[in-house]
Amino acid sequence: MNWVGFWTLTKREVGRFFSVYRQTVIPGLISSGLYIMIFGFTLERRIREIAIDGEAVPYTLFILPGLAMMNTITNSTANTSSSMLQMKLLQQLPDILTSPLSSLEVSVAYIIGGTMRGFVNGILVVALGVFLIDLPIHNIPLTIMFVFMVSWAFASLGLLLGQLAESWDNLAMLQNFFLTPLSFLGGIFYSIHMLPEWAQSLSFINPIYYMINGMRYTILGVSDSSPELSFFMAALMTGLFTLAAVLLMKSGKKIKQ
Amino acid sequence: MTAAVHISGLQKSYNGTEALKGVDLSIGEGAFYALLGPNGAGKTTTINILTGLVIKNGGTTEVFGKDTVRDYRFTRAQIGTAAQELPSDWFFPIEKLLYFQAGYFGISSQNAKPRVDELIERLGLTEKKDSRLRQLSGGMKRRFQLAKALIHDPKILILDEPTAGVDVELRHELWDYFRELHKAGKTILLTTHYIEEAEMLCENVSIIHEGKIIKEGSPKELTQSLGKAGITIRFTGWNDKLEPKLSNYSYTHEDGRLHFTVQDSEKSLPEIIAILAGESCHIQSVKTEQSSLEDVFLSLTGKGIHDEESQ
Structure with a gap:
């Protein structure tokens, strides 16, 4: 194991997004604050509470876990995918690929970078909720663990996509046509029970639905899907995406000629 | 090793x-x-x-x-x-x-x-x-x-x-x-x-x-084995005895100027000068040209090294 090399690459990946925190940390916080103000404070006059799991939850509190999760997913995916694609396009990847680092070491270092960005962004939105709307947190260790696990899963997905992508257009397409719609349709702003039956069935095949509801459970103690299923889906995605990203890296198919 | x-x-x-x-x-x-x-x-x-x-x-x-x-x-x-x-x-x-x-x-x-x-x-x-x-x-x-x-x-x-x-x-x-x-x-x-x-x-x-x-x-081996060298000597005192003595070389002779085509000019030049001096020729000037690695490349591939870039 090349510990120094692994640690160096991890430090680089974490340092990369912290060095441009105005692009990578602040925007998520601002947009989440705006969502709370616009959707929460204004819509709350019309929708005061949402009934979930037999409990009435104030609307602003209801949307907060979903916002935190969307921020986590977007940032963790963006970090690894953009870093990998940027390294490919700017001729920096050869430095890594010609060094005595294994595919596993390289993959995990990238994933940790993405996980850190997703985690920081998710937790900051939760902190914003605590600060702005007195968000009560049902289970703090579970919240931290869940944000970490989802960050890891989507950082791995980002690494996979960053290897596959050949242009910024490919990545933007993924973000705009898949991740954002799936996040919105995953129940950030509504409970699944407010949907017609056919739309409810569609939500069950949306993996982000389980991430949002898992987060809602850890923060509010209530959710549309069972917490066990949400945790199982998060663990399954973590395992599958990590395996896929590492195996693609090991094969070198999209990063070596 | x-x-x-x-x-x-x-x-x-x-x-x-x-x-x-x-x-x-x-x-x-x-x-x-x-x-x-x-x-x-x-x-x-x-x-x-x-x-x-x-x-x-x-x-x-x-x-x-x-x-x-x-x-x-x-x-x-x-x-x-x-x-x-x-x-x-x-x-x-x-x-x-x-x-x-x-x-x-x-x-x-x-x-x-x-x-x-x-x-x-x-x-x-x-x-x-x-x-x-x-x-x-x-x-x-x-x-x-x-x-x-x-x-x-x-x-x-x-x-x-x-x-x-x-x-x-x-x-x-x-x-x-x-x-x-x-x-x-x-x-x-x-x-x-x-x-x-x-x-x-x-x-x-x-x-x-x-x-x-x-x-x-x-580079030297390649230019010597695959390239060609030229030796041009201006002199006076040509005589018929020189012809058989220079028969091992490929050369042309006109108006007091000998031009030799050899593989290795460093090896051939002293030999040629010794022959001319032995026949009391008076050497006025000597000029040598050795082909470069570029010439070797050209002879091996049939084209110059920069040809493909300009296409």
């Missing part, structure tokens, strides 16, 4: 097009070796396979007797590569990038410091060490590439077109530095399509053409 680099039967295809058709190459430790060929001949593909950037289709690649795929941790640690493509970076100052590069090779920041400081100074990067890569000129980026390749003090230095696009002054500066590194014991593999660069710096040259090594030897 184990070769620093040993390549045997190396093959690589891109979408059905054969880029390497069985390259064989052996470079001894401490050698200054050039891989010479036009763009697209297979030079960069060969070194990229050696460093792990390209996946080969067949053949073996070894560094100090170890397989570059199976024992990649060992082999990659022995090699420093100054790539032809210049990188860019928006996030970190170049000094920090050198620390990162050392780190990838298992050298902690503390241990890397003296080497980073030394290379920054030696390569004239002191004033730019806090700049981002994208703020550097092409020449500065070339220097940085070299610093990066040398940061872990590798035994083998691969220079892929190291002077492409640099001005004459920097080119000479870099050549001096390459000589210094070679003198210090580094094995250097240079890929270039500047023939004079290979001729001036290297002890051995392989000419690669269309994915195959077509000739190998020292």
Whole structure:
């Protein structure tokens, strides 16, 4: 194991997004604050509470876990995918690929970078909720663990996509046509029970639905899907995406000629 | 003695097009070796396979007797590569990038410091060490590439077109530095399509053409065995006895001027002068011309090394 090399690459990946925190940390916080103000404070006059799991939850509190999760997913995916694609396009990847680092070491270092960005962004939105709307947190260790696990899963997905992508257009397409719609349709702003039956069935095949509801459970103690299923889906995605990203890296198919 | 680099039967295809058709190459430790060929001949593909950037289709690649795929941790640690493509970076100052590069090779920041400081100074990067890569000129980026390749003090230095696009002054500066590194014991593999660069710096040259090594030897051996030399002598005192004595040479004679075509002018010139002097000829002037490696390349491949670039 090349510990120094692994640690160096991890430090680089974490340092990369912290060095441009105005692009990578602040925007998520601002947009989440705006969502709370616009959707929460204004819509709350019309929708005061949402009934979930037999409990009435104030609307602003209801949307907060979903916002935190969307921020986590977007940032963790963006970090690894953009870093990998940027390294490919700017001729920096050869430095890594010609060094005595294994595919596993390289993959995990990238994933940790993405996980850190997703985690920081998710937790900051939760902190914003605590600060702005007195968000009560049902289970703090579970919240931290869940944000970490989802960050890891989507950082791995980002690494996979960053290897596959050949242009910024490919990545933007993924973000705009898949991740954002799936996040919105995953129940950030509504409970699944407010949907017609056919739309409810569609939500069950949306993996982000389980991430949002898992987060809602850890923060509010209530959710549309069972917490066990949400945790199982998060663990399954973590395992599958990590395996896929590492195996693609090991094969070198999209990063070596 | 184990070769620093040993390549045997190396093959690589891109979408059905054969880029390497069985390259064989052996470079001894401490050698200054050039891989010479036009763009697209297979030079960069060969070194990229050696460093792990390209996946080969067949053949073996070894560094100090170890397989570059199976024992990649060992082999990659022995090699420093100054790539032809210049990188860019928006996030970190170049000094920090050198620390990162050392780190990838298992050298902690503390241990890397003296080497980073030394290379920054030696390569004239002191004033730019806090700049981002994208703020550097092409020449500065070339220097940085070299610093990066040398940061872990590798035994083998691969220079892929190291002077492409640099001005004459920097080119000479870099050549001096390459000589210094070679003198210090580094094995250097240079890929270039500047023939004079290979001729001036290297002890051995392989000419690669269309994915195959077509000739190998020292620049002198290649020019002597495959090139031609010309000797032109102006003199007075021609007599008939000279004709049989010069019958072993290919020459023309007109108006007190002899022109010889020989393989090796250094060997033939004293012999010819001795014959002329022996017949009491009075030599007025002597002019020699030796064909260059470029002429050898032309005779081997049927085209100049820069032909494919201009197409």
